[in-house]
Amino acid sequence: MxxxxxxxxxxxxxxxxxxxxxxxxxxxxxxxxxxxxxxxxxxxxxxxxxxxxxxxxxxxxxxxxxxxxxxxxxxxxxxxxxxxxxxxxxxxxxxxxxxxxxxxxxxxxxxxxxxxxxxxxxxxxxxxxxxxxxxxxxxxxxxxxxxxxxxxxxxxxxxxxxxxxxxxxxxxxxxxxxxxxxxxAPLCHPGPQVGIDRGITVALALSDGTTREHRDWLTGGEKEHLRRVEKKSARQRRARTPGQPTSKRLRRTYDQIARLRAKAKRRAVDWQHQTTTELASAFGVIKVEKLLIANMLKSAKGTIEHPGVNVAQKSGLNRKIAGEAWGHTVTLLEYKTRDRGGQVVKVPAPYTSQTCHRCGHREAANRDGTTFACRNPDCGWIGHADTNAAININNADGTAVSGRGDLGVTRSAKRQPPRAA
Structure with missing residues (x-):
């Protein structure tokens, strides 16, 4: 052996x-x-x-x-x-x-x-x-x-x-x-293939019609506690003399905020580990979108000459995307599927949520929130938008990955050797 x-x-x-x-x-x-x-x-x-x-x-x-x-x-x-x-x-x-x-x-x-x-x-x-x-x-x-x-x-x-x-x-x-x-050495995983669409309303939507969802990382009382200590820290910062060291009271408030956020993070990681273990054990090939998450989290505030629009809404969306930790979910899936003889495949992300998986008709108006209704009169398929995207991901061709990153990534122009002053 x-x-x-x-x-x-x-x-x-x-x-x-x-x-x-x-x-x-x-x-x-x-x-x-x-x-x-x-x-x-x-x-x-x-x-x-x-x-x-x-x-x-x-x-x-x-x-x-x-x-x-x-x-x-x-x-x-x-x-x-x-x-x-x-x-x-x-x-x-x-x-x-x-x-x-x-x-x-x-x-x-x-x-x-x-x-x-x-x-x-x-x-x-x-x-x-x-x-x-x-x-x-x-x-x-x-x-x-x-x-x-x-x-x-x-x-x-x-x-x-x-x-x-x-x-x-x-x-x-x-x-x-x-x-x-x-x-x-792991044997080839005999399980079926599945496509997974990562989202906010539905955490993980699978091409077989099932979903993997979670509760809020903090309870209602913990959210209220976090809101209160964040307001308290804002008041203490306003009263702080510029240039002076951080007071012990403000440092204690920062510690309270950090502990609450760490609790939410521990619960998120625990859910991710349990969910990815279950998926890696059940499926032999798992397909996911190749998302540039760092670009998705960029601010929309723009510049003085060209100010952004819907800045507050984009900030809220960025917080929700960061809270789901999509990249960490795929990282866990990669090594867990590899240990079990499976494989994770990344497929191109564009238009997977706008294309009907049944007839292939692509139109932005096909999707309305969480509902997908194909505008092709010869098709007319109606269902959950995330499930439709997951089926498109499952049907697409992609690149197998192992460890970190895609095997075909090109060298960035910014990756230059260090220079001496």
Missing amino acids: ELVKQTRAHVARLDLSAAQVAVLDGQAHTARALWNLLHEYFTFRQGRLASVKDCDEAIRAARHEIDWMGQLPAQAAQAVLRTYRQAWANFLNPDHPAKRPIFKSRLRSRMTVDVPQARDLQIKRVNRRWGAVNLPKVGRVRFRWTKDLPGLTKGGPAGRITGARLVKEADGWHIVFRTERQVP
Whole structure:
């Protein structure tokens, strides 16, 4: 039986003391500052690009000369260098959607610390609910044990842990274990083919006439709470003296907003995982539209010379599209169908919602909201507009994808090698 390597990530919440949180916060800020120093050193160094050796020597010198740089573990500092170099490699890869590496802002960047060597973790299970892990310069920390990790539980899944990454979310610090397993190569999925139309009114409409829908990510009470704290933050910002640091009260209000939005995000991701697992298990070939979501989310406000129209309506539409996370749904489908021997195919998006799947008549007036009524007098098919679009997607030819992105993406003119100042 042929075996293939399967890499996955497992996220667990850490149980930290206030002192340990302060240590991790300091390490994360140091890692961000190191990224910015590397970016400056790499791109603006005496008329030439710095090599990996130059960057490594600069990091070692900085750790000896700058006191606060030493609070970041040496392995984590080397991981920042590898991540930075990989960011450039992704940007220069014509098949990768990554953008050019830039400086990281203190307020807008995600706080992370890498633990690249699994031997430093020394993971043990404490009881049914908790496990314990060693974190460099932090000490022994408990984490929620919600799933057996490969190679650690007797009778559990075989494999090993290759490293971890510490990530700070709105509800605290989490650890992301990188796991590796050898699993049997998947056989060809015997399931049928289906087309999926992603929408707002109906989250996922399938060509077989079924739909996959969800409730609002926040309850009525939680929405009202979010509205109140957002109004409170607006009042506090108006009372704030320009140029002065953010007050503790305003920071607490920001934290309340972040926790509510993080709760909505967790519920959305949970629904996406459950739904995509069910779809990947049921269907062998899944066809979806090839959407340029970033372009769909652009603002309609325009310029002073050419102001936009219906700006508020477009802003509301953008929020709804972003809330559905269409791209993440397809990303989950890609690896889950691949694990089960299936395939995801992306098809061209234009006119799938205006074309009748029965007779092929295309007209913008065919669709009125969620109702599709073919204007061809010889056809006259009437049904749900999203179901009609899903059938058109299922009947269209497309390009098979695996991992991230389309296999036939052309190189962007903006993807140029970095230049020295």
